[in-house]
Amino acid sequence: MLKYQKIAEQLFSFIKSNNLKQGDCLPSLNKLIQQYGASKTTVLKALDQLERDGFIYQVQGSGTFVRNIPDEHFINFNVSHGWTNDFTKTKMENSDVTVEKTLPTPLVASRLQCAIDTPVYKVQRLKKQDDKIFCLETSYYNANVVPFLNEDIAKASIFHHISDVYQINVGFSDKYFKVRRLTNFESDKLNLPQDSFGLAVHETFYTTAGDIFDFSENVYHHENATFYI
Amino acid sequence: MLKYQKIAEQLFSFIKSNNLKQGDCLPSLNKLIQQYGASKTTVLKALDQLERDGFIYQVQGSGTFVRNIPDEHFINFNVSHGWTNDFTKTKMENSDVTVEKTLPTPLVASRLQCAIDTPVYKVQRLKKQDDKIFCLETSYYNANVVPFLNEDIAKASIFHHISDVYQINVGFSDKYFKVRRLTNFESDKLNLPQDSFGLAVHETFYTTAGDIFDFSENVYHHENATFYI
DNA sequence: GTATATTTGTTCGTATGTATT
DNA sequence: AAATACATACGAACAAATATA
Numbered sequence: 001m002l003k004y005q006k007i008a009e010q011l012f013s014f015i016k017s018n019n020l021k022q023g024d025c026l027p028s029l030n031k032l033i034q035q036y037g038a039s040k041t042t043v044l045k046a047l048d049q050l051e052r053d054g055f056i057y058q059v060q061g062s063g064t065f066v067r068n069i070p071d072e073h074f075i076n077f078n079v080s081h082g083w084t085n086d087f088t089k090t091k092m093e094n095s096d097v098t099v100e101k102t103l104p105t106p107l108v109a110s111r112l113q114c115a116i117d118t119p120v121y122k123v124q125r126l127k128k129q130d131d132k133i134f135c136l137e138t139s140y141y142n143a144n145v146v147p148f149l150n151e152d153i154a155k156a157s158i159f160h161h162i163s164d165v166y167q168i169n170v171g172f173s174d175k176y177f178k179v180r181r182l183t184n185f186e187s188d189k190l191n192l193p194q195d196s197f198g199l200a201v202h203e204t205f206y207t208t209a210g211d212i213f214d215f216s217e218n219v220y221h222h223e224n225a226t227f228y229i
Numbered sequence: 230m231l232k233y234q235k236i237a238e239q240l241f242s243f244i245k246s247n248n249l250k251q252g253d254c255l256p257s258l259n260k261l262i263q264q265y266g267a268s269k270t271t272v273l274k275a276l277d278q279l280e281r282d283g284f285i286y287q288v289q290g291s292g293t294f295v296r297n298i299p300d301e302h303f304i305n306f307n308v309s310h311g312w313t314n315d316f317t318k319t320k321m322e323n324s325d326v327t328v329e330k331t332l333p334t335p336l337v338a339s340r341l342q343c344a345i346d347t348p349v350y351k352v353q354r355l356k357k358q359d360d361k362i363f364c365l366e367t368s369y370y371n372a373n374v375v376p377f378l379n380e381d382i383a384k385a386s387i388f389h390h391i392s393d394v395y396q397i398n399v400g401f402s403d404k405y406f407k408v409r410r411l412t413n414f415e416s417d418k419l420n421l422p423q424d425s426f427g428l429a430v431h432e433t434f435y436t437t438a439g440d441i442f443d444f445s446e447n448v449y450h451h452e453n454a455t456f457y458i
Numbered sequence: 459g460t461a462t463a464t465t466t467g468t469t470c471g472t473a474t475g476t477a478t479t
Numbered sequence: 480a481a482a483t484a485c486a487t488a489c490g491a492a493c494a495a496a497t498a499t500a
Contacts, residue, residue, distance in 0.1 A: 257464080257466085259464090259465080273467090287467085288466075289465075290467090291465070292466080
């Protein structure tokens with residue numbers, strides 16, 4: 001692990017273990033430089049990462065301070081994979097898992113930016129948190145990039161699997177969302193009355209090298225799924 | 230304007246004016262260093278900002294590439310003030326503006342982290358985009374931080390006003406959201422049937438110095454409001 | 459397939475600027 | 480007015496990943 005990442009992790013642990021609250025002050029840059037035996041550049045990079053992640057904020061001439069810890073009943077909308085609020089990891093369980101090797105619809109092919117005769121894995125999963133139905137996920141993996149998937153892999157974590165086995169690492173994603181009425185199939189799966197509404201999220205995932213490997217649509221249970229950013 | 234900001238702006242303009250698409254390559258670091266007469270650190274800082282904003286991605290050993298331009302019908306969920314997708318600025322108009330100096334409810338006081346006898350401005354605005362109703366905003370400003378507001382200011386831009394007049398600059402915000410049924414008042418304002426659903430967003434705004442000055446609830450029209458991140 | 463060049467990523471050190479205390 | 484603390488910018492060296500010959 002890199003030096004600035006290690007510093008960022010230790011500072012984060014410091015905040016958690018000392019139970020620091022919004023507005024509490026962190027040690028000054030110079031103290032952190034001494035404390036970690038690092039250069040200013042390196043400590044600043046660690047602080048910048050923590051700031052991007054929403055844990056701290058820096059005020060010129062004043063100091064570095066802790067931000068609010070997000071309410072634990074809400075889920076970080078930025079990490080749709082991993083499902084953690086970074087403070088208390090919430091266990092997300094997959095059920096009703098189906099995996100099918102098939103050909104993409106025109107919409108899916110356009111989102112995966114592949115030809116319509118490119119084989120894709122269609123994966124559907126019902127995600128539950130503490131036995132509460134959280135969302136229905138329908139995702140499509142380009143089989144030319146992700147050579148193999150099955151129910152066992154999908155029941156655990158697809159992203160971890162393809163990272164471990166194929167060294168395919170998630171880089172970034174395009175993410176669109178809106179509120180819409182559920183289809184009968186969706187309301188059935190989510191155990192909601194017909195004509196219920198939910199949050200529908202379309203997300204296209206790219207590898208760190210910029211290649212598309214996954215397009216997903218998640219439909220969230222409007223009562224059980226609440227988010228923060 | 231700072232050097233790295235200027236470089237970031239010019240690179241962004243370069244992408245737009247040359248109509249670059251997803252995957253297109255930007256000049257290498259060394260070329261940018263020569264081109265802008267800046268150090269590696271400074272150019273990197275500009276690139277990091279553009280990467281954070283979702284415009285580019287960097288691949289070690291390979292190069293720097295352009296990301297997808299977001300669909301123009303979707304709005305950047307991260308900038309609830311300003312209302313721009315950074316490529317085509319969409320005009321957002323305020324109507325049905327009311328401003329009232331009052332005392333906070335317990336919920337509002339807790340969100341503003343102020344006493345219940347602290348005066349606050351309650352501002353309500355209906356936001357329209359091309360005459361389509363976009364959302365109903367109800368916001369509360371701590372009057373000890375923002376000394377004065379009226380309908381004229383609220384009809385234009387409150388954030389611009391308090392930045393210009395009081396040097397109060399927005400630093401960051403805590404943002405929570407979920408899908409819920411609208412109240413009768415809300416569905417009436419949004420011109421939707423009763424019992425419609427919408428996206429409800431609670432956002433607490435902090436100044437760059439870390440002081441809370443605004444708590445807002447936005448309720449979005451589920452047909453007219455679509456987002457990206 | 460391998461060596462080499464290219465390109466981004468990390469880390470160090472230093473100087474100067476700017477805002478707050 | 481002075482001290483403190485973060486912000487910007489420069490330069491240099493080395494590391495790591497990728498592209499190319």
